[in-house]
Amino acid sequence: MVSLKYKLPCILAAITLVNASNIKGLAPEKYDLYKPSKEGTWTCLDGSKTILYSAINDDYCDCPDGSDEPGTSACPNSYFYCQNVGHIPAYIKSSAVNDGVCDEACCDGSDENGDLISCPNRCKEVGEAYRKEQTSLEKSTKAGLAAKRVLIEEAENQVRVWEEEQVKLEDEVILKKSALLRLQRELQQLEATNDKGKEKKTVTCSSAAVEVATLKHDIVILKREINVLMRILGDMKRDHNHNFHDMAVKGAIKGYDEFVSRFSGIEAGIDDNLEHISMNDGFDEEVEEDDDDQDDSEIEQKAPSSSASESEKQGKHSVVDVVLDKLESVLPVALKHGVLDKLRTITNKSSSSSSKNSVTVSHKTDLEKTREEIRTLENEVNQLNSDLDKIKDNLAFDYGQDREWLKLKDVCVEKDEGEYTYSICFLGDAYQKSNKDSTRTHLGKFEKFDGKEGDDRYKVHIHTRGTRCWNGPERSVKATIECGVKNEIVEVSEPEKCEYHYRMLSPAVCQSIAEAEKHQQQTANNKPVHEEL
Numbered sequence: 001m002v003s004l005k006y007k008l009p010c011i012l013a014a015i016t017l018v019n020a021s022n023i024k025g026l027a028p029e030k031y032d033l034y035k036p037s038k039e040g041t042w043t044c045l046d047g048s049k050t051i052l053y054s055a056i057n058d059d060y061c062d063c064p065d066g067s068d069e070p071g072t073s074a075c076p077n078s079y080f081y082c083q084n085v086g087h088i089p090a091y092i093k094s095s096a097v098n099d100g101v102c103d104e105a106c107c108d109g110s111d112e113n114g115d116l117i118s119c120p121n122r123c124k125e126v127g128e129a130y131r132k133e134q135t136s137l138e139k140s141t142k143a144g145l146a147a148k149r150v151l152i153e154e155a156e157n158q159v160r161v162w163e164e165e166q167v168k169l170e171d172e173v174i175l176k177k178s179a180l181l182r183l184q185r186e187l188q189q190l191e192a193t194n195d196k197g198k199e200k201k202t203v204t205c206s207s208a209a210v211e212v213a214t215l216k217h218d219i220v221i222l223k224r225e226i227n228v229l230m231r232i233l234g235d236m237k238r239d240h241n242h243n244f245h246d247m248a249v250k251g252a253i254k255g256y257d258e259f260v261s262r263f264s265g266i267e268a269g270i271d272d273n274l275e276h277i278s279m280n281d282g283f284d285e286e287v288e289e290d291d292d293d294q295d296d297s298e299i300e301q302k303a304p305s306s307s308a309s310e311s312e313k314q315g316k317h318s319v320v321d322v323v324l325d326k327l328e329s330v331l332p333v334a335l336k337h338g339v340l341d342k343l344r345t346i347t348n349k350s351s352s353s354s355s356k357n358s359v360t361v362s363h364k365t366d367l368e369k370t371r372e373e374i375r376t377l378e379n380e381v382n383q384l385n386s387d388l389d390k391i392k393d394n395l396a397f398d399y400g401q402d403r404e405w406l407k408l409k410d411v412c413v414e415k416d417e418g419e420y421t422y423s424i425c426f427l428g429d430a431y432q433k434s435n436k437d438s439t440r441t442h443l444g445k446f447e448k449f450d451g452k453e454g455d456d457r458y459k460v461h462i463h464t465r466g467t468r469c470w471n472g473p474e475r476s477v478k479a480t481i482e483c484g485v486k487n488e489i490v491e492v493s494e495p496e497k498c499e500y501h502y503r504m505l506s507p508a509v510c511q512s513i514a515e516a517e518k519h520q521q522q523t524a525n526n527k528p529v530h531e532e533l
Contacts, residue, residue, distance in 0.1 A: 101117070144484060177381060180378065194367060408487070411487060412424065418435070419436075421435055428445070473497070484510075485507060486505065
């Protein structure tokens with residue numbers, strides 16, 4: 001038989017644990033801290049004082065840290081532990097113990113001793129409701145996280161597109177600027193050549209237009225005369241004496257018949273050429289011409305011979321020459337030496353005038369063409385830089401921890417609150433619309449995220465600089481966002497004049513299941529408690 005002296009320590013330890021477990025308001029993890037000494041004393045947890053073990057929970061505050069009164073309201077800096085069997089344990093401030101109010105955090109009613117009020121044990125019902133809520137929360141959180149993953153994937157794709165566009169635009173800007181520098185050097189060379197040792201004056205090449213109009217007028221008159229001649233020959237063919245065999249008349253009639261058979265096709269070609277001349281009328285351009293004839297001759301000598309021969313070739317086969325060649329093939333000799341000679345003289349004069357000024361006109365055209373190309377390139381570079389700045393701004397903007405807000409930018413939701421319909425566009429503007437007359441009031445534009453640090457920072461959106469209230473501040477919106485499967489406004493309030501609070505749901509703020517449970521635990525432990533006045 002084991003001696004009693006060996007059993008005694010075990011018996012005392014068991015008694016100690018039983019005594020500690022019987023201390024009201026004490027959490028199980030602190031049982032070991034509330035063991036009495038052999039002398040029946042106990043030391044405050046801060047080590048400042050030693051008191052009788054029986055003084056614990058005697059409704060008198062002995063320890064400065066309040067550790068001797070975990071189950072009463074004697075020490076204002078102490079905390080009471082609610083076991084809440086069937087639900088979640090919780091702590092409340094000691095000032096809420098035995099205050100005559102059943103604290104919500106203590107669903108088991110242990111915070112009241114029955115002197116002022118008796119609180120029923122509601123932990124079974126509260127626990128069931130809580131577990132049901134957690135199941136629903138878990139389901140909605142999973143759906144919200146799935147929606148959030150989609151938002152993040154879409155944002156990643158958009159960022160890749162922006163990055164590719166940024167590289168492409170930067171390359172295009174470099175190429176455009178290189179081409180622009182080349183054109184600017186060419187323009188400097190052209191301007192230097194144009195200004196070197198010359199005095200320029202402005203003349204108008206209206207003579208070519210006048211000469212073309214004159215030629216066109218002469219051709220129309222000539223065509224009219226041909227028609228008159230055809231009528232005369234037609235009358236002669238009809239009315240001549242068929243019994244009189246005059247070989248000259250017969251030859252003329254034969255020639256007339258051949259001419260008529262060909263002239264219909266020739267006339268169509270002449271009309272088409274005349275129409276072409278009409279489409280190219282109005283040549284009236286200002287060019288610079290040298291005062292000194294010597295400079296003209298030098299320019300003409302410097303002009304390539306191939307260009308001169310090309311001009312002669314083009315002149316020979318101009319519209320007017322084609323018409324003249326066709327007329328020459330059918331007109332009588334007398335008319336050929338009259339009207340045709342006059343037309344060819346005018347044409348040659350016009351060609352000579354055009355050749356004389358071709359180098360100056362060409363040089364002027366090169367200058368204007370280069371300047372126009374420079375202006376076009378400058379506009380293109382400016383537009384590319386503008387597009388590049390927009391992409392850089394988008395890439396630099398804070399769209400959330402994983403850019404989850406990127407694809408929600410300017411996505412709008414609204415809530416009908418009876419008298420008004422409130423709306424908000426994420427990262428955009430918020431409005432209040434009257435349901436009576438549909439007038440709309442600007443409540444503010446997105447300014448910043450204003451939540452706590454970490455992911456919670458993006459749960460609060462601040463919109464400022466709305467329309468100023470009459471005799472009041474500018475309107476503003478504080479939107480607090482919770483996890484939800486879809487984007488929606490739950491409720492709108494106005495706690496202060498012209499300061500609107502939106503409570504909203506969105507998958508963009510959904511957290512993982514573990515984080516959500518941790519948040520729920522913190523919320524349960526940090527619920528407001530009843531304070532003594």
